[in-house]
Amino acid sequence: MSFEFPRANKPEDVGLSSPRLARIRDALQADIDKAVVPGAVALVARRGQIASLDALGYRDREAGAAMKLDTIFRIASMTKPFTSEAAMMLAEEGRLLIADPVSRFIPEFADLQVAVDSDDRSDGKPKIEPSRHEMSVHDLLRHTSGLTYAHLTGPLLKSRYEGAGVVDEKQTNAEMVGKLGRLPLAYQPGTTWQYGVSTDVLGRVVEVASGMELDRFIAERIYKPLGLSNTGFGPIDEARAVQPQIDPVSGKRPPMRRDISVRPRWISGGSGLLSTVGNAFGKLQAFGSVQAIFRCR
Numbered sequence: 285m286s287f288e289f290p291r292a293n294k295p296e297d298v299g300l301s302s303p304r305l306a307r308i309r310d311a312l313q314a315d316i317d318k319a320v321v322p323g324a325v326a327l328v329a330r331r332g333q334i335a336s337l338d339a340l341g342y343r344d345r346e347a348g349a350a351m352k353l354d355t356i357f358r359i360a361s362m363t364k365p366f367t368s369e370a371a372m373m374l375a376e377e378g379r380l381l382i383a384d385p386v387s388r389f390i391p392e393f394a395d396l397q398v399a400v401d402s403d404d405r406s407d408g409k410p411k412i413e414p415s416r417h418e419m420s421v422h423d424l425l426r427h428t429s430g431l432t433y434a435h436l437t438g439p440l441l442k443s444r445y446e447g448a449g450v451v452d453e454k455q456t457n458a459e460m461v462g463k464l465g466r467l468p469l470a471y472q473p474g475t476t477w478q479y480g481v482s483t484d485v486l487g488r489v490v491e492v493a494s495g496m497e498l499d500r501f502i503a504e505r506i507y508k509p510l511g512l513s514n515t516g517f518g519p520i521d522e523a524r525a526v527q528p529q530i531d532p533v534s535g536k537r538p539p540m541r542r543d544i545s546v547r548p549r550w551i552s553g554g555s556g557l558l559s560t561v562g563n564a565f566g567k568l569q570a571f572g573s574v575q576a577i578f579r580c581r
Contacts, residue, residue, distance in 0.1 A: 289562075295335040300328070305336045316341035322529040323351035325561040337561075344527040346537075356514060356525045358542070359559045364483040366502050367553035368425055370490045373505060375421075380493045382425060385418035386485065389492040392465025393419060398430060399441050399468040412468045419473040424486040430469030432480035437470050444468070450481065453542060455550050457488040457498065487553020498551045515559040517551055518544045525558070 292298045295305050305328060312324045323341030327334060339351040374380045380389070387394040396419065400411040415430075423429040434445035448463045449455070455463075464485065470478055487498045494501050499517045507515050522545050528538045542548055544558060 290333045292333040292335050298330040298333050300335045327561050345529045356558050359557050360555050363557040367483050367487045374493045382422040384421050389489045390461045397468040417473050423473050424482045427482045429482045430471040430473045431482045432470040432478050461488045483554040512563040515563045517556050519546050
């Protein structure tokens with residue numbers, strides 16, 4: 285494929301070192317040769333010009349399909365900046381305030397409980413207390429909401445998250461926040477930074493504030509204006525998508541949660557997007573960032 289972005293004649297023209305950039309390529313190729321990863325696409329740019337761009341290894345190692353520059357990746361948590369950007373657009377338009385309580389948009393979050401210690405095993409249940417402050421949109425944006433990921437919390441709260449199916453691919457955003465509204469938070473809102481499903485909940489706030497489903501809002505307000513034609517939640521052509529390699533221990537491919545050939549029911553604002561390095565660079569360039577490396581496992 286041809287990138288629409290200018291290419292530097294050599295890395296040194298934009299203040300970068302060819303030998304040092306070669307180290308990136310060599311490190312990625314070494315991982316590919318050792319079957320740590322099947323392939324990668326690496327792009328480094330500076331001053332608005334691409335200094336280095338490589339497609340290495342395989343899009344699908346088992347099929348012998350080579351990695352290409354326009355291969356589509358599951359970009360996981362790089363979805364979060366898109367969702368946060370959508371929320372800030374609505375804030376600029378006065379359709380929400382970042383100081384607003386989340387319960388303004390999600391009534392289930394009006395009277396949340398907080399786990400005092402999710403690691404306390406004394407009676408098999410986390411001790412809980414009332415929330416002292418309402419969770420705000422700002423808390424969702426900065427991950428101080430008290431929400432978490434199941435694998436990042438203690439065993440008792442972890443079991444509650446897993447039992448409720450908080451990350452069930454068959455749910456909608458409205459159903460997800462309904463589940464979370466019945467679970468205790470890991471921390472008092474505003475007191476502790478904890479990576480987790482805050483941005484997924486923010487996606488539901490975007491839906492309520494805008495009156496549009498999250499994927500449609502992001503498509504119309506972000507992808508289209510930036511020309512990100514290869515970015516979205518699906519469906520996409522699976523022939524362009526990376527595939528995980530077979531795990532030598534299990535002899536199987538790792539399970540892929542999403543069927544990318546269909547539009548998902550759960551539009552996950554924290555992890556659901558698909559994109560290419562070219563599209564990622566287009567968005568990063570708009571905000572002054574300079575590098576992107578996508579790897580499949």
